[in-house]
Amino acid sequence: MTSRVRFGANYTPSQGWFHHWLDFDLDAVRADLDSVAALGLDHIRVFPLWPVFQPNRTLIRPRAVEQLVLLADAAAERGLDVNVDGLQGHLSSFDFLPSWTQTWHRRSIFTDPDVVTGQADYLRTLAEALADRPNFIGMTIGNEVNQFSAGPHPDPDRITPVQAERWLDLLLAACEEGAPGKLHLHAEYDAAWYQDDQPFTPAHSARLGAVTAVHSWVFNGTAQRHGRTGTATEHHAAYLVELSKAWAEAPHRPVWLQEVGAPAPLVPAEHAHTFTEATVVNALDCEDLWGVTWWCSHDVSRTLADFPELEYSLGLMTSDREVKPAGRTIARIVREQRERPHRPSPRTTALVVDAGDDDTAPRRSVCAPGGAVFEAFARLTADGVRPAAVLASRADDAAHLAARGITEVVTPDEVR
Structure with a gap:
């Protein structure tokens, strides 16, 4: 951990996308990383393909x-x-x-004992291989693996919140065994915060692992409802950062904005740089922000088929490593932050979040776009209030509020 906010990119290889592991070309990787470093970024998030690295349960290549x-x-x-x-x-x-x-070997990736043991062996092996590298931050269990646990996935491995927590605990422990003392975490897509029946809960995200990870994508109904320049759209990442703190047990638990991007056509290409600036600047106004990691480093090449259209244009650079306007914006923000880092003051007004039971959050859709908490947060922000979020169960806890610098508490019904 450092006192300054970290800036990075989710590394998408310019040649072959993540299929590059099948034809690994270190020179191409080096050229990609040269272009990432030229933006002034200090880290990358890397994605091995699980079936490529562990094609058999007892074979980690x-x-x-x-x-x-x-x-x-x-x-x-x-x-x-x-x-x-x-x-x-x-x-x-x-x-x-x-x-x-899968298929003839179909079994739950979350609860089958043999599968979970295989996953733990795999994560431990990767962590051990990198444990002595000074530039190794740590492991993330996987990318948005919660999407396999519930709808709208077409073939989910359904589990309970208790089973999800057990799975997370086992795999985080495997990462720690492989690389003791590193920053190990897990990361879910925003259904963990917004979807009532999602077994991966806000409490899991905010209490398990070394930091809380949030992934901010405004195609989730935010931009459709509020428009490209709406307050809720430009502050969505900041909202998730602050929302996560409501469930955190430590008052200043670090939060990593681990994925955020400018998705077309809701954010047209000619406006991507302005959306990027607004999103990052607003996130930087949140205390306890560990880092911002943009999705993604390089565009997906048009030679690859069948991606959703928006996936082809999310890079800070093209697949030819040409820096795009959003990339230049990020580079400028990084320079400015290193020269004159923004030190956010505490958010003294907290919006009450009542999602039901704190551990399972059965009514967490109040936090989703269109929900009472989401819309009240946007209205307060538009009025310049800089809201935080606090669980209803803690709204009268003077010690908790004081530890977070909160002096005023309001409910969604009180926001006009």
């Missing part, structure tokens, strides 16, 4: 692990730290699950 280490070392040569997501899992609308969990 040594050569694939060696290539991951080579990538990490190439990053270190360019001043870039590395976070590694193990279970991919899900990326840009595509699922990558090994054959030993």
